[in-house]
Each structure stands twice: as structure tokens, then as C-alpha cells.
Amino acid sequence: MGKPILGIIGGGQLGSMLSTAAKEIDVKTVIYCDDIDAPAQNFANEFIYGKYNDEEKINEFVSKVDVVTFEFENIPYETLNKISHNKKVLPKPKINKIVQNRLFEKDFVNNINIRTTSYVAVKNDSDLKSSTELLPGILKTCTLGYDGKGQFKINSEKDLNNLNVDFNKEYILEKQVKLKKEISVIVTRFSHQKYEIYEPIENIHEDQILKYSKIPADISEKLFHKSMDWATLIAEELEYIGTLCVEYFIDKNDNLYLNEIAPRVHNSGHLTINSHNISQFENHVRAVCGLEKIETKKLYNAKMINLIGEDISFYRNKKFNENEFFYDYLKNEIKEKRKMGHLTIITK
Numbered sequence: 001m002g003k004p005i006l007g008i009i010g011g012g013q014l015g016s017m018l019s020t021a022a023k024e025i026d027v028k029t030v031i032y033c034d035d036i037d038a039p040a041q042n043f044a045n046e047f048i049y050g051k052y053n054d055e056e057k058i059n060e061f062v063s064k065v066d067v068v069t070f071e072f073e074n075i076p077y078e079t080l081n082k083i084s085h086n087k088k089v090l091p092k093p094k095i096n097k098i099v100q101n102r103l104f105e106k107d108f109v110n111n112i113n114i115r116t117t118s119y120v121a122v123k124n125d126s127d128l129k130s131s132t133e134l135l136p137g138i139l140k141t142c143t144l145g146y147d148g149k150g151q152f153k154i155n156s157e158k159d160l161n162n163l164n165v166d167f168n169k170e171y172i173l174e175k176q177v178k179l180k181k182e183i184s185v186i187v188t189r190f191s192h193q194k195y196e197i198y199e200p201i202e203n204i205h206e207d208q209i210l211k212y213s214k215i216p217a218d219i220s221e222k223l224f225h226k227s228m229d230w231a232t233l234i235a236e237e238l239e240y241i242g243t244l245c246v247e248y249f250i251d252k253n254d255n256l257y258l259n260e261i262a263p264r265v266h267n268s269g270h271l272t273i274n275s276h277n278i279s280q281f282e283n284h285v286r287a288v289c290g291l292e293k294i295e296t297k298k299l300y301n302a303k304m305i306n307l308i309g310e311d312i313s314f315y316r317n318k319k320f321n322e323n324e325f326f327y328d329y330l331k332n333e334i335k336e337k338r339k340m341g342h343l344t345i346i347t348k
Contacts, residue, residue, distance in 0.1 A: 003027050004289045007065030007087070009080075011038025011047070013329040013339060014071035014265050017273070019043040021281035027289055032061040039330045040071075052079045062086050069242060069288045073100055073263050074144055090241040090288040091263050098238070099261045102142050102172045109258050112237050114230050116258050117249070122171040132157050134175040139163070142170040151208070177249045177257055183217050185231040186269040188243045188283035188296075195235065196283050196296040198276065200227050201268045203247075209337060213268045214303035214347075215275060223256055234261060243284035245269065267306065267339070274325050274344045275302035300346045312340035323347075 006022055008015050011033030019029040020043050031044040034051050041047035046064065050057025052075055062068070068089045070080070073096050080093035098104045106116050120131045122139065131137075135157065141150035152163055154173075165171070182205065187197040202217035203210055217224070231246040238244075245266030247259040269280035278286075278296045286293065307315055312334060320326055323346040331340055 003291065004066035005030065005064065006285060006289055007032065007061055007068040008040070008044070008071060009033070009052075009068065009075055010071035011035055011040035011044075012071060013039065013331075015040035016043040016329060017270070017279075017281045017327075018069070018071060018265065018285060019045075021279055022285045025282060025285065025291070027285055027291075030061060030064050032058070037332045039332075042330050052076050058083065067288055067290075069284070071264060091244075092239070092241075095238050095240060095263050099263050100143055102140055102260070103170070105261060106172070108237075109234065109261070112233060114233070114258050115256065116174075117177050118175040120173050122173050124167050125165075128163075128165075128171075128173065129160060131173050132160075134173050136176045137173050138176060139165065139171050139173050142172055178252045180250045180252050180254070181217075181219070182247065182249055182259070183219060183223075183227060184213075184245050184247045184266065184268040185227045186243060186245050186266060186272070186280050187228075187231045187235050188280065188287050189232075189235040189240045190287045190293045191241070193236070194293060195232055196278065196293060197228055197232060198269065198272055198280065198296070199298065200224055201271070203268050207337065209306070209308060209339075210267050211306050211308070212303065213271055215271065215298070215301055219250065220254060223250060223254065226256055230256075230258065238263075242287045243269075243280045268304075270327070270342050271302040271304040271344045273327075274346055275300050301348065303345050303347060305343045305345075306339055307341040307343065309336045309338055309340065310334060315341060315343060 005028045007030050009032050011031045022029045029044040030046040031040045032048045036049045048061050068087050080089050083089050098108050103121050106119050122128050136155045139152040182203045183200045185200050189195050200217040201213050201215050204212040235244050243265045245262040249257045249259050265280050265284050273279040325344045328341045
């Protein structure tokens, strides 16, 4: 029997890199996306354009694949759940219900004794004004919002009067950490207690968008192990299949706090394409398609630069050294704050 055909919902750069990794191990991919210009169509075997609630198009997509995964978590739960009645969807749609909502996510990880910053649910203005003990803090929408969207930084009570918050949405107020650095850990779970895990990656953000990642992370041995232990515990508790990223804050006193879970391959793990024998993308494809788990080893230290907006123009015309690897996401339009590509540099 041949390898399963993999359906991927979402056609951005993560879908592109999943398709590329799949092709390298002879797995065919079909992309389904609601963006007619989705760049992943340049890398997949087949592309279907349709809205996420278009039953006819979704059914066409489902009929062509054996297993379904997704490149971002904000696909309607109803869509994923409906697909799961006909074809296997991995990771399971119920996981998205938890991690799509920042409040559910924080409650889940606190219940398994993983530390987060202090937080409170905020449904209206009076909730916000009675939670000043959490200031300075960040008010975030419970659902949607990424790369800083749907977030309000509140330094003191004075700032409360100048906020323009739409309370038709639900929010969470999180106490701000006295930040020393940010790290992420990427783990692929294949089945019960069967993992491949990447060492912690150190991340730097600019304007709340990831700008630089590097391994090894400059952290203590204690935090190195704790961050990896927490990531595997989360994957196990969720009975997760596929690649998962856990993002953390480290404060000035070297305390570790979980920031958020991304139930998918992740921007900070792009460097694994060049630093490891098996990338986060290939491990995800292997796990969701039920293929062999291969021991994942680091071959090189590496750093990655995200190319945002107009950054890409310079790199499209640049000559590269043999330790530099340029990835152009082939997006049609250059927009401010849009991820257009990345550069990975292998270091000693």
C-alpha cells in the first residue's frame, strides 16, 4: 500500500513548507485555502480554493485525501469536526477548541501544574477596572489575534481611560512578566510516550512579530530541561499527534512561564530545516501520516532571520554564502508586517 495523501488546510508559508517536506518523502499533498493567491499552491501537488464553510468544496477536498492536517489553528472548529467524521484529522479538532481560546488554554496548563503569568477573564469595563492588581499587563482577545493583533498594553490605571476596547469580544488580562528572554520548544508526538523533541530555541520579537531565532538558546541547564519536560507533558495530556510548539517567557529571576501553545509547526522552528537531520515539517508529516519515526538529531547550531515586508526585496537580489539558506515564500504582495521569507544561517 502506498503512502497516504495528505490534505493541508491553509495555504501560507507553513503549508508551503509542509508540502515541500512531504514531497521529499514521497507524500502527495492537497492544499485547501480560502485565499485564491495562497503561496502554498506553488509547492503542493494540488490546490483547492474555497471558503472554510463551503461544504461542496470541502467535500471535494476530503474525497481526494486520506488524512487531514492544518497550518494554523484558527480554522473553524465546526469545519474540522465535520471533516473528522469522514477522514482522520490530526491533531484532533477538540485540541483546537482549547488552544484557540487563551482563557481555556491558560486554565488547561495551570490544571497540569505548569506555571503561567497571573491572569483574569475580562468581559466588560468594570471587570477590567477591578483587576488593577494585574497591572502592568496585556489585555488580549480570548480568540484570534496573532503577531500582536487584538492586544492592548496597559501600564497603569491611567491607561484604562484611553482604551478603545470592543467588549462584544471576550478578553483575558495577563500580568506582564519582567522579561529576560523568550524561548520556544518544538515537539512532535507520534503516539503514547513516543516523541521527537528539539532543543529550546531563543527568540527575539520586534513589534510583537518574531524577528530572530537561534539555537542553542542561552539559558540554564535547569530551564533547558524544564521547558522540554513541560512541552512533552502538554503533548501527552492533549493526546496530540503531530508537531506542537510551546512558547515561554523567562523573567529576570530565571522563572519559566508558559506564554502560549501553537498546535502546529511554528515560525521559530524554521531553522530545523537546516540545523537537523529531520525538520519540524517532516516530523509533522511523518506523525500525522503514520510513517516511521526517525531519531532526530541536531547537525548544526543555527540562527534565523524573519524577512518582514520590504526586507524581502534586498534578499531577493543578494548573493549568499554556503552557510546561508534563503527561503522566499513567493507571496504576491509585499505588505508591511507581513512575513515574506526567512534566512537561516548555519553557525559553528
